[in-house]
Amino acid sequence: MSFSTACYWKCARPRHLLFPGPDPERPITARTVQRACREAVRAAGLDPSVTVHTLRHCFATHLLEQGVDIRVIQDLLGHRHITSTTKYARVAVSTIRQIQSPLELLNMEEAPPS
Numbered sequence: 001m002s003f004s005t006a007c008y009w010k011c012a013r014p015r016h017l018l019f020p021g022p023d024p025e026r027p028i029t030a031r032t033v034q035r036a037c038r039e040a041v042r043a044a045g046l047d048p049s050v051t052v053h054t055l056r057h058c059f060a061t062h063l064l065e066q067g068v069d070i071r072v073i074q075d076l077l078g079h080r081h082i083t084s085t086t087k088y089a090r091v092a093v094s095t096i097r098q099i100q101s102p103l104e105l106l107n108m109e110e111a112p113p114s
Contacts, residue, residue, distance in 0.1 A: 060088035065095045 014020050021028045030052075037052045056077065063073050074085040 057088050060085065064089045 009018065014024070016025060017027050019028045019033075020026065021032070034052055037050075037055070038048075041048060041050045060073050060077060063076070064070065070082065070085060070089060073089060074082055077085055077088065079085045
């Protein structure tokens with residue numbers, strides 16, 4: 001059975017954490033998340049190299065490509081240091097190509113001779 005996080009939230013209505021552990025005041029463990037990810041990957045027939053780490057990379061990259069500030073992404077990923085976040089934020093080449101340099105905005109035409 002497949003369901004989304006929104007569906008889970010509507011059904012379970014967790015009070016403090018989105019995914020509480022056996023103790024509702026504490027989150028599920030990293031091991032539980034990894035196990036659930038492995039089972040979902042297997043059930044979906046995905047490449048077994050897809051991991052929770054892969055999902056974090058994708059999450060950060062998609063946010064960055066949508067123009068979300070890297071500091072916001074840092075906070076969402078729970079990183080203390082921005083250097084940790086930049087490791088996740090792999091920017092697609094097409095996104096980089098779309099960025100216009102501030103120098104391109106300058107009017108660099110030659111002035112007519114006096």
